[in-house]
Amino acid sequence: MAFPIGLSIAALLILSGAAKADKAQFFPFGTAEGDATGPGVVSLPEPFLYFGNPMNNIYVIQHGYLTIYGDTSAFVDGFFTSLYGGNMTHRLVTTKSVLDKATKVVKQLFPGVYFSATSAFIATWENMQFNSGTATFQVVLVWGGSQTYFLYIYGHMDELPSGWKAGYGLDGPGYSQFAPPPSSSSLPSTSNVNLPGIWAFRMNKQSDPCQVLHCDNSEVCRKVNGAYGCGCQTSSDSDSFDAAETCMSSSATMSLSRCQLFEVGINANSLHLNDPTCTGVIQNGRVTFKFDNSQNICGTTLGSNATHFFYENSVQRGDSSDGLISRHSWVNINFTCAYPLIQHISMPMVIQASRGVVYKEIQNEGSYQIIMLPYPNASFITPYSGDVLLNFNQRIFVSVEVKGVDATQISTVLNQCWATPNDDINNTIRWDLITNDCPQPEDGTVEVLQNGQSTTAQFSFRMFTFTKMSDKVHLHCEVHLCLRNKGNCVQRMVNIVHDVQQLAEGSPQQEEERKKEGEKEGERERD
Numbered sequence: 214m215a216f217p218i219g220l221s222i223a224a225l226l227i228l229s230g231a232a233k234a235d236k237a238q239f240f241p242f243g244t245a246e247g248d249a250t251g252p253g254v255v256s257l258p259e260p261f262l263y264f265g266n267p268m269n270n271i272y273v274i275q276h277g278y279l280t281i282y283g284d285t286s287a288f289v290d291g292f293f294t295s296l297y298g299g300n301m302t303h304r305l306v307t308t309k310s311v312l313d314k315a316t317k318v319v320k321q322l323f324p325g326v327y328f329s330a331t332s333a334f335i336a337t338w339e340n341m342q343f344n345s346g347t348a349t350f351q352v353v354l355v356w357g358g359s360q361t362y363f364l365y366i367y368g369h370m371d372e373l374p375s376g377w378k379a380g381y382g383l384d385g386p387g388y389s390q391f392a393p394p395p396s397s398s399s400l401p402s403t404s405n406v407n408l409p410g411i412w413a414f415r416m417n418k419q420s421d422p423c424q425v426l427h428c429d430n431s432e433v434c435r436k437v438n439g440a441y442g443c444g445c446q447t448s449s450d451s452d453s454f455d456a457a458e459t460c461m462s463s464s465a466t467m468s469l470s471r472c473q474l475f476e477v478g479i480n481a482n483s484l485h486l487n488d489p490t491c492t493g494v495i496q497n498g499r500v501t502f503k504f505d506n507s508q509n510i511c512g513t514t515l516g517s518n519a520t521h522f523f524y525e526n527s528v529q530r531g532d533s534s535d536g537l538i539s540r541h542s543w544v545n546i547n548f549t550c551a552y553p554l555i556q557h558i559s560m561p562m563v564i565q566a567s568r569g570v571v572y573k574e575i576q577n578e579g580s581y582q583i584i585m586l587p588y589p590n591a592s593f594i595t596p597y598s599g600d601v602l603l604n605f606n607q608r609i610f611v612s613v614e615v616k617g618v619d620a621t622q623i624s625t626v627l628n629q630c631w632a633t634p635n636d637d638i639n640n641t642i643r644w645d646l647i648t649n650d651c652p653q654p655e656d657g658t659v660e661v662l663q664n665g666q667s668t669t670a671q672f673s674f675r676m677f678t679f680t681k682m683s684d685k686v687h688l689h690c691e692v693h694l695c696l697r698n699k700g701n702c703v704q705r706m707v708n709i710v711h712d713v714q715q716l717a718e719g720s721p722q723q724e725e726e727r728k729k730e731g732e733k734e735g736e737r738e739r740d
Contacts, residue, residue: 240335241335242302247304248303249302252272259331261361268281275301276295290378291365297341305332315330328358330355347371363413372396374397375494376509376511379412429471443472444475460552462616463505463618464504491504520553524549528548530544554694557691585611585614609673612670614669620667623697624702624703630647635685646674
């Protein structure tokens with residue numbers, strides 16, 4: 214069923230500040246007010262106009278939105294994401310006291326409007342849970358005559374960086390996302406009507422489709438293949454849609470040009486990552502997708518080769534058809550964030566027998582962070598700072614920590630560590646402390662305390678100096694990031710230790726020969 218698309222909304226003004234909405238701004242709700250609980254469908258004795266068309270039903274959906282037909286073809290999204298638990302209530306309002314309040318609120322939000330509410334519908338989601346917190350919000354539809362108003366009221370909202378929507382419209386290019394802030398936790402403190410936590414919109418009979426699109430300054434509203442959307446002001450034939458990728462530790466963003474997508478018939482709101490619930494956020498003419506390795510994995514996979522480990526995902530829009538052919542466009546843009554498996558790090562201070570030691574963090578080319586710090590004891594609680602005197606043969610403890618990677622999937626392995634008399638990591642004059650993941654046999658003071666079990670590796674040794682050269686010691690390590698799903702992050706060291714023990718103890722056959730030789734020697738002594 215086709216509809217003329219028309220919408221007139223208040224000028225969009227996002228306000229930020231300390232003030233936040235609370236339940237005092239909510240319309241009365243709950244079973245005490247006569248609300249029905251849970252999802253449901255309500256038949257309306259008086260229809261309201263939605264994009265100029267009369268609507269007779271409202272479907273209340275658990276996951277934070279209302280629909281008009283029981284599907285997602287016409288919708289009002291309060292906080293559309295996967296929600297569970299909490300309390301969900303709704304009711305159709307025809308009582309005079311509540312309608313008078315609704316009329317007063319509408320006139321306050323839209324000064325100068327002539328309006329009298331004849332019906333209202335209140336849907337409330339209270340303490341609804343999602344994967345990183347809870348949300349409390351209310352969607353109120355108010356209508357009378359030819360006017361319809363949508364009120365979005367937000368109470369407590371925890372942070373959900375991606376995978377949610379707030380808006381209204383029709384499925385396809387007519388969709389209108391009302392451009393809320395990118396942070397869900399900011400909804401209670403922002404507004405387009407000067408009241409923190411309240412977003413209000415007016416729908417009329419007008420049929421200017423460009424009013425619902427909120428095109429950016431670099432875009433222009435135009436009709437392509439029978440649908441209106443935000444096209445590009447200048448022509449472009451880029452097949453990559455001006456893709457821009459940012460990799461930061463265990464997270465990444467991918468953004469695409471909305472107008473370039475539209476020019477080839479792709480609705481930016483229909484795209485998602487490997488996980489279909491991870492949709493994009495439209496800002497400044499671009500649709501941006503984000504994933505991380507904590508609360509927004511979004512179908513990301515972790516892999517590796519001989520030199521790098523990498524996170525992979527894709528922006529896609531599949532075709533719902535199961536047939537052999539399809540006449541709808543589909544999208545699949547793969548993107549990868551790669552990180553080197555092996556890095557070299559030098560301790561950012563000099564260890565000296567009678568001089569001070571300070572510490573600072575080292576940023577490794579913005580990919581991930583490696584920190585090497587010395588400690589006075591095996592508790593590894595407080596590192597050395599300020600002036601410190603290290604005596605000869607005094608034990609020092611060293612921690613090497615990798616930050617910005619997923620600690621559940623990656624371990625830090627020290628392949629080798631060595632000391633030089635100056636800060637030249639390639640100095641041929643060096644003393645090895647760790648080789649092949651294990652203590653260097655010629656230095657009997659080195660102890661590897663932790664290597665390969667987590668993102669932190671630890672070892673210790675006794676203080677020394679380079680004879681007749683320098684009383685300063687500079688430490689360096691080769692750090693290997695090991696993927697735990699390969700199952701060999703600690704095994705290599707275990708195998709080496711076992712081999713060393715076998716060399717020291719000999720094979721079982723050699724042990725038996727030594728035992729027999731000892732028995733013969735004892736008999737000769739008795740004779």
